[in-house]
Amino acid sequence: MSGAERRPVIAVTSGEPAGIGPDICLALVGDDWPVRVVVLGDRGLIESRARQLGRSTEGLDIIHVPLRAPCTPGRLAPANAPYVLDILDRALAGCQSNEFAAMVTAPVHKGVINDAGIPFTGHTEYLAEKTGTPRVVMMLAGGGLRVALATTHLALKDVPAAITREELATTLRIVDADLRVKFGIPRPRILVAGLNPHAGEGGHLGREEIDTIAPVIEALRAEGLDLVGPLPADTLFTRRVLEGSHAQVAMYHDQGLAVLKYVAFADGVNITLGLPVLRTSVDHGTALDLAGTGKADPGSLFAAVGMAAEIVARG
Ligand SMILES: NC(=O)C1=CN([C@@H]2O[C@H](COP(=O)(O)OP(=O)(O)OC[C@H]3O[C@@H](n4cnc5c(N)ncnc54)[C@H](O)[C@@H]3O)[C@@H](O)[C@H]2O)C=CC1
């Protein structure tokens, strides 16, 4: 067995075929990783995208998963929605059988999967369901931030009801535990945002901080977690407040991710905490406008592979 073959294998799923997933996977060719990187997707599609971009697939390890229908860059086809899920299922099966040490996901298009009649909220929820994990946490890292979300892909009107004491406590416990295990931080200091402007202004702008968030923080502090909050979200991400913290928990998707993507869109990494397999991902979407143009930045994919490799190396 060669040295290269002994390296842990990381599976990179190439995602929505009409998006930039195949393009950014091609950028992995020739990079010197401490792990063996294999790309999961249709070999013909990846080779054809390489020709279009004037790139080579020489040296790219591909595990062939066949397309379900022809693909044109930039044009979504619901007929290929099952293909996207075939790739994810193959990667997950490989992680569960220890063939792969981790999976790194290129973006999928949530809308077209739903248009195909398959209910799909995101990789995060899909992998949680497939692994029978009742609760996972989405966290995006980059630009010195680690932003975890108390709720993920949910209409804004449904957010307040979803933030229950039990759900929030579970989120905070998962963030604390995974920062210790996956990131090697012995006692993570976690900032917790409020839901309402000014963290509720003492109950005059909403009661979620008083009724739910503060009591959970207090109870978990008594268990030894280092939590700060509920903090007004508009100033949580200022330099002085962030100082000394290891992660920041936002109550909903755009409260946290708008900030993260402002500081780190080029190399942010999405990681699913609390999952029994290791999954990292790019921080961006399918960028249909850029597929096949050569303009897609692969920086986030590189960072996602790098983070997975580091966590694998940490054991
Ligand atoms: N991990 C995943 O699978 C994710 C999937 N999505 C999905 O992607 C689809 C499109 O979402 P949008 O909100 O339009 O976000 P998007 O990230 O695809 O595009 C937003 C803007 O950023 C640009 N952009 C995105 N990635 C880029 C890259 N690597 N290099 C250069 N420019 C880049 C696009 O051209 C566009 O102008 C949706 O279906 C969404 O659900 C979104 C985020 C993550």
Ligand SMILES: NCC(=O)COP(=O)(O)O
């Ligand atoms: N905005 C983050 C996002 O949509 C990623 O979702 P997921 O597919 O990683 O669950």
